[in-house]
Amino acid sequence: METIRVIYEGKVCELPVIVGTEGEKAIDISRLRQTTGLITLDPGFGNTGSCTSAITFMDGEKGILRYRGIPVEELAEHSIFTETAYLLIHGVLPTRQQLNQFSVLLNDNSLIHEDMQFFFQNFPRASHPMGIVSAMVTALRSFYPELKINDEEEINLTVTRLLSKIRTLAAMSYKISRGHKVIYPRPDLTYCANFLNMMFDNPVRPYCIDDTLVNALNVFWILHADHEQNCSTSTVRMVGSGRVNLYAAISAGIAALWGPLHGGANQAVIEMLEKIHREGANVRDVILRAKDKNDPFRLMGFGHRVYKTYDPRAKIMKKMCDSVLQKLKIHDPLLDIARQLEETALTDAYFIDHHLYPNVDFYSGIVLRAMGIPTNMFTVMFAIGRLPGWIAQWKESRDDPDWRLSRPRQIYVGPAQTHYLPIDRRH
Ligand code: SDX
Numbered sequence: 001m002e003t004i005r006v007i008y009e010g011k012v013c014e015l016p017v018i019v020g021t022e023g024e025k026a027i028d029i030s031r032l033r034q035t036t037g038l039i040t041l042d043p044g045f046g047n048t049g050s051c052t053s054a055i056t057f058m059d060g061e062k063g064i065l066r067y068r069g070i071p072v073e074e075l076a077e078h079s080i081f082t083e084t085a086y087l088l089i090h091g092v093l094p095t096r097q098q099l100n101q102f103s104v105l106l107n108d109n110s111l112i113h114e115d116m117q118f119f120f121q122n123f124p125r126a127s128h129p130m131g132i133v134s135a136m137v138t139a140l141r142s143f144y145p146e147l148k149i150n151d152e153e154e155i156n157l158t159v160t161r162l163l164s165k166i167r168t169l170a171a172m173s174y175k176i177s178r179g180h181k182v183i184y185p186r187p188d189l190t191y192c193a194n195f196l197n198m199m200f201d202n203p204v205r206p207y208c209i210d211d212t213l214v215n216a217l218n219v220f221w222i223l224h225a226d227h228e229q230n231c232s233t234s235t236v237r238m239v240g241s242g243r244v245n246l247y248a249a250i251s252a253g254i255a256a257l258w259g260p261l262h263g264g265a266n267q268a269v270i271e272m273l274e275k276i277h278r279e280g281a282n283v284r285d286v287i288l289r290a291k292d293k294n295d296p297f298r299l300m301g302f303g304h305r306v307y308k309t310y311d312p313r314a315k316i317m318k319k320m321c322d323s324v325l326q327k328l329k330i331h332d333p334l335l336d337i338a339r340q341l342e343e344t345a346l347t348d349a350y351f352i353d354h355h356l357y358p359n360v361d362f363y364s365g366i367v368l369r370a371m372g373i374p375t376n377m378f379t380v381m382f383a384i385g386r387l388p389g390w391i392a393q394w395k396e397s398r399d400d401p402d403w404r405l406s407r408p409r410q411i412y413v414g415p416a417q418t419h420y421l422p423i424d425r426r427h
Contacts, residue, residue, distance in 0.1 A: 008036045022057055039409045046305060049229075050237065051400065055088060055392050056228045060306035065313065067226055068092070076316050081221040082106065082191045085163060085388035088226050089395065102160075103191070109157075109164040110185035110194065112172070113143045120176040129380045130264075132173040133166070134254040140165065141247040149243060149398060158246050159391050166387055167191070170380045171198035192217040195384075200372060212327045213371050216320055220367060223313040223360060224382050226389025232256040232263065236390045237397045241406040246394060253390045254383050260300065263382040269301035270365035270375050273334040283340045291350045301362030302345060308355035317363040324370045335366050
């Protein structure tokens with residue numbers, strides 16, 4: 001076992017170095033404070049590992065992403081979302097029989113309690129779907145209170161309920177926000193086709209299932225299915241460390257994903273492209289603003305904490321834009337603008353020096369627009385895709401013998417001890 005020696009104030013501390021499957025190394029500092037009195041400080045945790053994990057491997061320098069060792073490119077080409085979800089959660093690709101059983105369970109658990117519709121009726125119509133879906137996932141706990149987090153049968157049932165019902169909740173939030181009739185899931189449709197049908201079918205214009213869009217949705221959700229210890233996954237692990245029920249931990253993950261620096265970026269990218277299109281802004285001026293430290297504007301969909309090269313998911317998403325738009329005979333001017341922005345940025349010294357490349361969110365909105373998904377539903381689409389990853393990570397942390405309450409330390413920089421001052425003596 002390799003170690004690293006810390007010598008401080010005459011104390012010597014040998015800390016073990018942990019080596020991962022792909023050669024990544026970490027200093028195990030779990031004994032640092034008790035042996036030296038020191039803690040570490042790492043705002044944003046850019047240098048800090050929260051756990052060991054066997055689920056997803058990323059290499060940010062080489063642009064590698066693998067789920068349970070399988071490259072995401074291969075899964076995007078050969079798999080379907082439910083199969084990839086099974087792989088992430090159970091650790092192996094399912095046999096045909098296992099996948100069929102999984103699909104039957106997802107179908108059997110696709111309805112929500114009828115009383116939940118009243119919740120939707122009382123949200124303001126303009127409510128953001130992320131707030132609705134996060135609240136409704138927490139509400140699932142009230143309808144299924146029997147969850148025991150160490151009962152495998154219960155957990156598998158809860159996992160299936162979450163994976164299946166989140167689609168129904170998302171589509172229902174869209175339909176009710178439009179004042180449209182709610183469309184129920186159908187037993188004869190696959191996971192992705194069912195979602196599109198629940199979103200767009202209506203009594204006077206039946207929705208025609210288009211295989212191009214069903215395939216695109218499978219790939220979209222495969223690409224979003226997990227991404228190791230990102231902000232929302234770390235939130236699920238942290239909230240789960242308090243031994244709360246899985247519904248609450250997932251609801252916290254949905255809330256964490258919402259922000260424009262994280263999953264909300266897919267909505268922010270389209271809003272940025274629409275503004276450029278509407279104003280006829282010059283792409284070079286947009287890039288200049290993105291570089292200007294005095295301007296809060298950032299090029300949304302660009303940059304990543306881990307990837308310092310092209311996000312492998314963005315490469316696939318970009319190709320999918322072309323194939324889907326060509327098959328549907330759609331020309332989206334926003335795609336032209338996105339391409340111009342990428343071309344200009346990738347030849348600009350600032351972006352090159354800062355290792356800023358398109359991430360998963362830069363092109364994903366173009367694909368969602370082609371499906372007819374409204375912009376304010378984009379991050380909900382990300383959440384549905386990320387759900388199997390959150391579940392897999394929660395299960396892995398629950399099964400980790402080192403699983404304990406997550407409670408970071410701090411360095412206090414506030415006032416030294418002082419005393420209470422009666423109000424009449426304050427000024
Ligand atoms: C996701 O973690 C994950 O894995 C997330 C995710 C997942 O699948 O779970 O991949 C999904 O969230 C993708 C990221 C989506 N967010 C965006 O597209 C928002 C735009 N991107 C940035 O805000 C930023 O790049 C972050 C938040 C993604 C990452 O920021 P970091 O790692 O905290 O880096 P930073 O903000 O400290 O920036 C480092 C430098 C700064 O310049 P300097 O002060 O060092 O000169 O790069 C600059 C930043 O100003 N920079 C950008 C930029 N992103 C970083 N400048 C212009 N435009 C940008 N987009």
